[in-house]
Amino acid sequence: MTARVLITGAGSGIGLAVARRVVVRGMRAILWDISAPALEAARAELGDSVETRQVDVSDAHAVTEAAASLEGVTHLVNNAGILGHRMDWDDLDPAEVARVLAINVTGFMQVAACFIAARSPHPAASMVNMASIAGENGGAPGFASYGASKGAIMALTRAMARDFAPEVRVNALSPGIIDTPIQDAVMTDAAARARAAEGIPMQRMGSSDEVAEAAEWLLFDASYTTGEIIRIAGGRR
Numbered sequence: 001m002t003a004r005v006l007i008t009g010a011g012s013g014i015g016l017a018v019a020r021r022v023v024v025r026g027m028r029a030i031l032w033d034i035s036a037p038a039l040e041a042a043r044a045e046l047g048d049s050v051e052t053r054q055v056d057v058s059d060a061h062a063v064t065e066a067a068a069s070l071e072g073v074t075h076l077v078n079n080a081g082i083l084g085h086r087m088d089w090d091d092l093d094p095a096e097v098a099r100v101l102a103i104n105v106t107g108f109m110q111v112a113a114c115f116i117a118a119r120s121p122h123p124a125a126s127m128v129n130m131a132s133i134a135g136e137n138g139g140a141p142g143f144a145s146y147g148a149s150k151g152a153i154m155a156l157t158r159a160m161a162r163d164f165a166p167e168v169r170v171n172a173l174s175p176g177i178i179d180t181p182i183q184d185a186v187m188t189d190a191a192a193r194a195r196a197a198e199g200i201p202m203q204r205m206g207s208s209d210e211v212a213e214a215a216e217w218l219l220f221d222a223s224y225t226t227g228e229i230i231r232i233a234g235g236r237r
């Protein structure tokens with residue numbers, strides 16, 4: 001049975017790498033992203049196997065509207081996320097905390113709910129959520145709201161796995177430092193990248209495709225795995 005896979009944040013990095021693997025498997029992918037140019041590039045690369053739609057996952061109205069075209073969806077990669085601005089505790093900006101949580105947590109929950117409401121049954125029906133090791137270790141200094149949002153995704157993964165079983169398996173990936181544009185804010189030069197690599201047992205950043213490889217397994221093959229959070233972090237914690 002052909003799968004139809006919704007991927008949020010699919011215009012770049014890890015989401016795009018998952019889309020590539022879905023297409024190689026001969027399945028259809030629905031790509032949502034806030035960036036129209038990124039979606040255009042993805043569409044040019046991946047062709048007719050993908051549908052694209054510009055959606056800001058933190059905009060409840062936009063998500064509801066976009067969800068109307070999700071009929072027949074079978075899998076979800078709930079991946080869109082932002083790091084937010086660097087903030088010290090003596091300079092806490094509640095509006096920025098709210099923005100990070102609106103995208104990484106509230107939007108994430110609404111997309112999951114829309115997926116469950118629209119989905120068609122599939123023998124391998126499943127959801128993969130993009131957490132982060134920041135959800136365990138608190139994240140880089142100055143990025144506590146990001147760490148909090150990823151800790152929430154871990155808790156939500158366990159809640160969803162319980163609530164959506166046995167029809168839908170729900171798992172999360174917890175990447176370490178992966179070489180994608182999201183790192184540009186913290187890895188400003190080659191020296192910063194080299195320092196980051198030193199703290200990783202594998203001595204290098206991971207690639208988007210190394211995360212996508214695990215996502216593909218969880219989505220389609222891990223038939224007795226649900227409620228799990230798997231680190232893809234080169235041994236880093």
Ligand SMILES: NC(=O)c1ccc[n+]([C@@H]2O[C@H](COP(=O)([O-])OP(=O)(O)OC[C@H]3O[C@@H](n4cnc5c(N)ncnc54)[C@H](O)[C@@H]3O)[C@@H](O)[C@H]2O)c1
Pocket residue numbers: 008009010011012013014015032033034035038055056057058079080081082083103130131132133174175176177178179180181182183
């Ligand atoms: N790269 C890493 O080191 C790393 C580590 C752990 C977790 N993650 C998580 O992986 C996920 C993907 O990140 P990435 O590294 O591929 O980064 P990325 O910046 O390359 O991709 C994120 C994508 O999400 C999109 N996006 C941002 N805000 C959005 C919104 N409001 N609505 C819809 N789309 C939106 C962006 O346009 C972008 O295309 C994120 O949830 C991130 O937190 C990344």
